[in-house]
Amino acid sequence: xxxxxQTPKFRVLKTGQSMTxxxxxxxxxxxxYWYRQDPxxxxxxxHYSVGEGTTAKGEVPDGYNVSRLKKQNxxxxxxxxxxxxxxxxxCASSPAxxxxxxxxxxxxxxxxxx
Amino acid sequence: GESVGLxxxxxxxxxxDNSIINCxxxxxxxxxxxxxxxxxxKGPQFIIDIRSNMDKRQGQRVTVLLNKTVKHLSLQIAATQxxxxxxxxxxxxxxxxxxxVFGAGTILxxxx
Numbered sequence: 001x002x003x004x005x006q007t008p009k010f011r012v013l014k015t016g017q018s019m020t021x022x023x024x025x026x027x028x029x030x031x032x033y034w035y036r037q038d039p040x041x042x043x044x045x046x047h048y049s050v051g052e053g054t055t056a057k058g059e060v061p062d063g064y065n066v067s068r069l070k071k072q073n074x075x076x077x078x079x080x081x082x083x084x085x086x087x088x089x090x091c092a093s094s095p096a097x098x099x100x101x102x103x104x105x106x107x108x109x110x111x112x113x114x
Numbered sequence: 115g116e117s118v119g120l121x122x123x124x125x126x127x128x129x130x131d132n133s134i135i136n137c138x139x140x141x142x143x144x145x146x147x148x149x150x151x152x153x154x155x156k157g158p159q160f161i162i163d164i165r166s167n168m169d170k171r172q173g174q175r176v177t178v179l180l181n182k183t184v185k186h187l188s189l190q191i192a193a194t195q196x197x198x199x200x201x202x203x204x205x206x207x208x209x210x211x212x213x214x215v216f217g218a219g220t221i222l223x224x225x226x
Contacts, residue, residue: 004157040122040218040219041218041219042203042205042215042216042218042219043158043203043216044216045213045214048213058213059213090157102148102160103214105157105158105159106157107155107156107157108155108157
């Protein structure tokens with residue numbers, strides 16, 4: 001049981017390039033989330049999904065797209081990377097909605113956009 | 115632990131002492147709270163949670179206290195160890211909301 005895994009661990013992009021971050025969970029969780037963490041700040045929600053085939057916007061969705069084609073995977077895409085998207089990205093999953101759904105986090109992807 | 119931008123509040127304690135990390139939450143409608151620990155280079159790790167119908171909950175070496183009157187949460191760590199050194203985040207959630215809102219975090223440094 002690997003929990004939540006993220007690929008890649010590190011990436012450097014040039015402004016305008018695109019990339020996809022992959023998140024996978026093997027806990028059969030319904031809910032999945034993408035957060036970003038900037039220095040000295042808490043995590044901010046980018047997008048989330050409440051089930052296979054569904055996605056919704058979080059606090060800071062601009063410049064990102066997501067897809068949840070399979071229950072165990074949640075992809076985060078950057079179509080045209082900008083330096084402001086330099087951050088550490090965390091994926092999380094939780095078993096349920098509401099009070100019972102404690103999100104469990106992956107190890108993170110450190111992205112630098114030059 | 116109020117956010118001060120890039121400079122997170124830091125708590126330094128001696129090994130073996132008790133630690134108290136504080137958090138002020140923002141939404142009076144929040145009814146679920148979680149404490150996470152984040153070690154350098156890792157993702158946040160769940161420590162303990164508490165619902166708004168409780169004012170205290172204990173785990174192994176950790177206690178969370180909730181004061182809804184002043185919207186304040188604290189995490190107490192007993193007999194702090196070097197392995198407790200990390201950034202600690204509180205997070206609040208509203209039952210009918212979809213997002214977990216995180217505080218900026220507090221750095222805990224344990225001196226041996």
